[in-house]
Amino acid sequence: MSNTLHILNGDSTLYGFERTGIDGDVLIWREVLSEGPLLENINSAAFWKERAAWIGQTFGEPTADYQKKVVEPLARLSEDYKDINLWFEFDLHCQVNMLGVMMLLSQHTDLTERNIYLICPDSFPGKPDFRGMGELTGEELEYLYDNIRVQLSDYDFELATEAWDIYIAKDAVTLEQWLATGRFWGNLHSLKPALSAHLKRLQTNSEGRNYIEQKLLDIYNNGISDRLAIHSEFWKTEPIYGLGDAELNIYLDKLNIV
Structure with a gap:
């Protein structure tokens, strides 16, 4: 086992990532937490049971497949990795998934003994219509790793916890007030625009x-x-x-x- 774990948001980034020279194990996040029901405690069996039921009903994926592809890989979060890199993009889909991963990490790991990093591009040089890391080559992903990777702080995790709690509450007034507070967004620079887009879904x-x-x-x-x-x-x-x-x-x- 490597000392480093990379959590990729979906399979689309894997092709390019496998063509980088970046060391580490890979966990592919295959959920879509921006859609469907969410319980507060993401670490509970009830949370994943409800997600499996909704995914099955909505997309036709058997529960056994969901368990194998989505739930079982999460066991890696409890393994003894020194460095964990989160590869998540700027859009609402990725940002809500990122919040979910951060909630799991805060419950599965001792954050004082882990270095948690975020690679979150909202643009890429020479790509005016940049849509996500799935369109990047291995060399381009290495560029992101070397140039925009940031280490997440305790404040970032506190902010993520607030955002998660407000997101799952699905209350437009509460979210609008929270977004208007003029807070410091730390290293989660894509969170405000993503949740502002979510507000328009609630209204x-x-x-x-x-x-x-x-x-x-x-x-x-x-x-x-x-x-x-x-x-x-x-x-x-x-x-x-x-x-x-x-x-x-x-x-x-x-x-x-x-």
């Missing part, structure tokens, strides 16, 4: 639709009726949400328009 218009639902409906009403084309049009202006095809289809199914 609804006079017809009862949130921002994402209304945006998708507007795209449809402008003459785009193919799901994949709707996805592409949404991504042009809303990369902050980090929604993939499967997640966008949750909203389209609710709208029942295509």
